[in-house]
Every structure is written in C-alpha cells, then in structure tokens.
Amino acid sequence: MKTNENERVTSILNDLIRTNLDRIKGYQKAADEIKDTTDFEVKSLFSKMAEDSRSYKSSLADAVVRLGGTPAKDTTAAGDVYRAWMDVKSTFSTDDVLAALQLCEFGEDRALESYKDALSENFEWPVGVRTLVESQRSSIKQSHDKIKNYRDQYAHTH
Template sequence: MEANENLVEVLNDLVKINNDRIEGYERAISETEGIDVDLKGIFQKMANESREYVAELSKEISSLGGEVETGTTNSGKIYRVWMDIKATFTGKDRTSVLESCEYGEDAAQEAYADALATDAELPTNVRQLITDQKSALLESHNLIKKYRDMHQAINS
C-alpha cells in the first residue's frame, strides 16, 4: 500500500504543476488582452493541454485508490506573485509575459524530471504517460522560447 501512496504523491505533484500551468496561461491570456491575438491562441492551447494532462493523471490516481489534488504548488503561488510584481514594474508587454511563461515551463520540466527520477515504483504505463507528457511540455517550452527570442530580436 505504501508504494501506491508514494506513486499517488508523485502523480499529484504533476497534477499541481499542471494546475499551475492552467492558472499561469489563463493569467497570460488576460495580460495580453487586446494586444496579442496569436499569443492568446497559443496560451489557450497550452492551458487546454494541461487540463488534458490533469485528466490523464487523475485517472491513474483514482485507479490507485488515491485522492486527486485540486490545488497548485507553493512555487506556483510564488511564481504568480512574481508575475504580479514584474507586471507592476515592467508593464504587460509581450516580452515580459513570454518570459514569465518560459519560467513556468522551466518549472514544469523540472517537476516532470523529478517525477521520472523518483524512488517510487513507476509501472511501465505510468512511466510512459509521464515521459509522453514531459516530451509534449518540452515542445510547448520551446515554442514559448522561440516566440520570446523572436520578439526580442525584433525589438533590439
């Protein structure tokens, strides 16, 4: 039973980082209101991506007899406060929003790497699920980074 509890904890950590992503991208959508139609579409896609991941992870947690977390991580709360402070001083420009999103994507990559490196026993199907989600999240990270780099190149 302890093995299941450890695995549930690992999976719930991923649920929480995806909840962070959802809140972060919804925040980014509101930050770019009326300015960046292209970014709003990307941000919405990424929030939906995390909703799908939460559903997949929740299914695994439930099958293990665990309770699915509904909150976010402490670092995610810190991240949103940092976004608030940064927005106050730098404005809600495209570069600032993209930099904040990249910071969140870095945190997601770290959370998924931690999950794959856990001491908890990961069944093959769960390891594959985590690996697949991490890979897709890396694509999202790289897209955000590409947009940020392009925007910085245009403005320099």
C-alpha cells in the same frame, strides 16, 4: 504492487497534478491579460498551453484514482510556481508581452523540473503510468521550446 508503493506513486502523480494546476492558472491569467489584438497569436498560444495542462491533469487524476488515491485539487504547496505565474498580471500593466513570455518560460522550466524529479524516482511504476508521465514531459518540453522561440522572436522584433 504494494500499498506503500501505490501511495508513493499517487503522491508523485499528485505533485504533477499540482504542477499542471499551476500551469493552467498561469497561462489562463497570461491569456486573459493580453488585450492588444496584435498579440492574438501569443494569446492563443497561452490558451492552448492551459488547455494542454487541463488534459494532462485529467489523465494524471485518472491514474491516481485507478491506484486508489484521491487526486490533488490545489496548486503546489510552496506556491513558488504559482506566484511566478501571477507576476504575469503585473507584467501586463506595462503591456510587455516579452516579459510575460519570459515568465512563462520560467514556469515551464519549473514544470520540467517537476517531471524530471518524478521520473528520477527509482521503483517499478504501474503499467502505463511512467509512459504517461514521460509523454507529458516531452510535450511540456515542446511547449517550453515554443515559448522560448516566441520570446526570442518577440525580443528581436519589438
């Protein structure tokens, strides 16, 4: 693969690393802010989502290193997703878990958009890298749907 193609792939992968750093910060903040023990299931879900993103970030970083790049260590440049996640903090001042679930769903929408953008790039991906990105996107889609289901259930029971 040509050097400029490697740089293009590492740039795309670094964007996905930043997306996962956003997810980690957002879900960790959401989990930390839930104090009510009756919402333990939602808190556990948020913690699992953060852990999943740590794993995704690690796999993406390994791929970047294999391609000769340096993995990103910052959140998204624009910070839009991160700011949306950080709104979770104010959400919990009113103990509104439903609003937190809505914000997390919004964050998942942004994450899915990042993965969709990455996968729409038209070039020959290094062996195994596109499969890695597709697998993570699929997993994030499942997370999105799980958050949406919790949100719907929470809206009907609270």
